[in-house]
Amino acid sequence: MKTSLFHLFLFVTFLSFGQENLTYQKPHQNILELAEAPLAPSIRMDSKGNNIVFLYRSNFKSIEELSETEMRLGGLRINPVTNIGSRTTYYNDITIRIGQDGNPQNVNGLPDNKRLANFSWSPNQEYMAFTNTLTSGVELWVLDIKNAKATKISQANINANMGNPITWFKDSKSLLVSMLPSNRKALIDTKEAVPTGPTISISEAGVEAQNRTYQDLLKNKNDEYNFELLAQAELYKFNIDGTSSLWKKIDMYRDLSFSPDGNYVMVTTINRPFSYLVPYYRFPSTTTIYKANGDFVNTFLVVPLIEDLPKGFMAERTGKRDISWRNDKPATLVWAEVLDGGDPENEVPFRDEVFMQEAPFTGKVTSLLKTKDRFRYIQWGNDDTALAHDYWWNTRNTRTYLFNPSDNNQETKIVFDRNYQDVYNNPGSFVSTKNDFDEYVLALDNNNAYLIGDGYSEAGKFPFIDEINLETLETNRLYHSKLTDQLEDISMALNAKQGEYIVRIESKNEYPNYYIRNIKKKIGLIPLTEFENPFMSIQNVQKEVIKYKRADGLELTGTLYLPTDYEAGKKHPMVMWAYPEEFKDKNSAGQNTKSSNEFTYPWYGSPIYWVTRGYVVLDDASFPIVGEGDEEPNDSFIIQLVANAKAAIDAVDELGYIDRNKVAVGGHSYGAFMTANLLSHSNLFAAGIARSGAYNRTLTPFGFQSEERNYWEAPEIYYNMSPFMHADTMKTPLLLIHGEADNNSGTYPLQSERYFNALKGLGAPVRLVMLPKESHGYVAEESILHMLWEQDTWLENNVKNRPETPEGTN
Known part of the structure; x- marks a missing residue:
């Protein structure tokens, strides 16, 4: 009794202050040891599997890095001092392994203070370009793979504000690079600027502009001025020996791509007028074709401001879109155009038509095919063979079309027509290979192509490789993984005809490593990493994947971990972590995509840390929200949410592992939204942890997550699904965590602040932690360690050491 009273005192003390002046804290040593474990390097492997570049980085940024100057404009976050994205992930070292054996070797010539990013293979994969960010700006570097030597190519005056500033010429000897204009004007300090008038936005009668709640948008004329200055660049041609020449004068360059033969460049620039409603990629734009020497060819497309698309996730603008190069031809452009006016509510036999036009892009335009749903992309093979893909979100359907790009009179054949959420019947993805243009095209052997599939089934994940005859559409299984104590993923084909593939193999306690597997020769795996x-x-x-059923019979799964100090027969507290997912049929919703052989990796947002603190952890618990036929998933969101949670707790309780009165639920983003709703509409949990969520759906009135109806079409859905509207029913301790600089659509920091105020005003036990400088995901070491401390303290006080309650009550 004394112990219970003591913990109750701690709990009351923990909540009694309006604000706490805490410095950054560190979690329990068991958690800290895992959080600070060094990361394995990420890898960049060439297409033949011969050479691997290993990239190393720290687990975290620092709060000092996040405190560097930042401007948020047009959906971008920019450091105007260095002229690169202010949230860029940097690497701090590189090693290379040349050949398929031996140890990685150091790279000569690397800069001393390394902040490396924007890695890009040359077309022939003999070089890799990258940037290095100094305190004053961004430099261009090139890595010679064969000689393991890095060379600085430019001074620190690159403009990386619009993304990767590097595009290789097809000869692999030169690069097209976005550079700061030599005479760029000074930016306006918006904090010091004196307004010259109000900011005015207008709406014309009858013109609907139902856009999501984007963040970091332009807000006034000063923002427009600064955005234009930061977006402007001059394009320079840099040779790998360091010599350079001006290629194109100042403009707001957005996208660059070379034709497969390297003779043409497609350049997209941003135009005015800008918008205060949508991000920069929906500003007006012009796509122009130039020769590789910079000579003008033609203006291929002019796109106006895109503010007023029709309603629905499948809405599209009219005119040419999704322009790309045909990978198997020297210089042919391909694009799609809508046939339904871009409005998904229009009933038409075909949604899109796909066209192509050869250089010099003034001659005949050829229709390739029409797609029943919205066009996605094409995989090119040869003169006679290509595969097109479409999809329709509302039905979760996708099709794969086989067509002859040289004869549009030849009948288009549907290869696959399926529900893309039905993972058990996923036929896999077509294998590609590099052609003479160093472009990826379908790997074909006469009429045969190859498929790599994940191989999900009720029994687990067993990847496969199939050969498919494109004439008969019959498949022949060439390989099916039989690993039972390990998990295999087939990453890529080195040579499909010869049966050589790169695979990744892991187990729950073996870190993932890469190997060469030959499915035709009976030879052992060749290790590529260690x-x-x-x-x-x-x-x-x-660790095990448990299977259980919801009250309505729907099959569910979750990955269950027992604490490191587990004692048989002892009832442990539990942490359950989940993220809801919408489905249009129960069959897909009940399928298992988890494996107990997956490596146990405690990333920053994971609940797995708490196995070291005496907790059972149920991670990635299934939370399907199903709406079949005319019913939308969210029509019964709350009922299904609670049913999912109850089924999970019942299943683990029946195994005898937990004290069901000491169960916490948590989630991030939509998982936080789930958590708050579960605490409002059930008494299943002792406490909750909700990170970076949205709690008042009237603040996202034109749709959220997978809900495309607007507030005025379904006000009861927005009301019932908003935890804010039910704050008076929420009496369970809730820890709210949010990044002060959250830029995710809909999850404004205001969401957590207003929800906290409502809960506090109604006397609910709640704690709000706002992490300075952090966005939707957290990256600073100080922030992440403090977040783990907050979560651990919350769980200790409100779950593990929760005062005893009568059996069966919460």
Whole structure:
């Protein structure tokens, strides 16, 4: 009794202050050890599997890095001092392994203070370009793979504000680089600027502009001025020996791409007028074709401001879109155009038509095919063979079309027509290979192509490789993974005809490593990497994928971990972590995509840390929200949400592992929204953790997540699904965490602040933690360690050491 009273005192003390002046804290040593474990390098492998570039980075940024100057304009976040994205992930070292054996070697010539990003293979994969960010700006560097030598190519005056500023010429000897204009004017300090008048927006009668709640948009004329200055660049041609020449004068360059033969460049620039409603990629734009020497060819497309699309996720603008190069031809442009006016409510036999036009892009335009639903992309093979793909979100359907690009009179054949959420019947993805243009095209052997599939089934994940005859559409299974104590993924084909593939193999305590597997020759795996497990303290944790049923019979799954100090027969507290997902049929919703052989990786947002603190953890618990036929999933969101949660707790309780009165639920983003709703509409949990969520759906009135109806079409859905509207029913301790600089659509920091105020005003036990400088995902070491401390303290006070309650009550 004394212990319970003591913890109750701690709990009351923890909540009693309006604000706490805390410095950044660090979590329990068990958690800290896992959080600070060094990362294995990420890899960039060439298409032949011969050479691997290993990229190293720290687990975290620092709060000092996040505190660097930042401007938020047009959906971008820019450091105007260095002229690169202010949230860029940097690497701090590079090694290379040349050939398929031996150890990685150091790279000579790298800069001393490394902040490396924007890695880009040359077309022949003999070089890799990258940028290095100094305190004053961004430099261009090139890595010679064969000689393991890095060379600085430019001074620190690159403009990387619009994304990767590097595009290789097809000869692999030169690069097209976005550089700061030599005479760029000074930016306006918006904090000091004196307004010259109000900001005025207008809406014309009858013109609807139902846009999502984007963040970091332009707000006034000063923002427009600064955005234009930061977007402007001059294009320079840099040779790998460091010599350079001006290629194109100042403009707001957005996208660049070379034709497969390297003779043409497609350049997209941003135009005025700008918008205060949508991000920069929906500003007006012009797509122009130039020769590789910079000579003008023609203006291929002019797109107006896109503010007023029709309603619905499948809405599209009219005119040419999704322009790309045909990968198997020297210089042919391909694009799609809508046949339904861009309005998904219009009933038409075909939604899109796809066209192509050869250089010099003034001659005949050829229709390739029409798609029943919205066109996605084409995989090119040869003169006679190509595969097009479409999809329709509302039905979760996708099709794959086989067509002859040289004869549009030849009948188009549907290869696959399926529900893309039905993973058990996913036929896989077509294998590609590099052609003479160093472009990826279909790997074909006469009439045969190849498919790599994940191989999900009720029994688990067993990847496969199929050969498919494109004339008969019959498949022949060439390989099916039989690993039962490990998990295999087939990453890429090195040579499909010869049966050589790159695979990744892992287990729950073996870090993922890469190998060459030959499915035709009976030889052993050839190892390409030898990464070791950095999380030894949990390598032997008991882990299994459990299967259970919801009250309506829907099959559910979750990955269950037992605590490292697990004692048989002892009832442990539990942390359940989940994220809801919408489905249009129960069959797909009940399928299992989890594997107990997946490596146990405690990333920053994971709940797995708490196995070291005496908790059972149910991670990635299934939370399907199903709406079949005319019913939308969200029509019964709350009922299904609670049913999912109850089924999960019942299943683990029946195994005898937990005290069901000491269960916490948590989630991030839409998982936070889920958490708040569960605490408002059930008494299943002792406490909740909600990170970076949205709680008042009237603040996102033109749709959210997978809900495309607007507030005025379904006000009861917006009301019932908003935890804010039910704050008076929420009496369970809730920890709210939010980044002060959240830029995700809909999850404004205001969402957590207003929800906290409502809960506090109604006397609910709630704690709000706002993380300075953090966005939707957290990156600073100080922030992440403090977040883990907050979560651990919350769980200790409100779950593990929760005062005893009568059996069966919460």
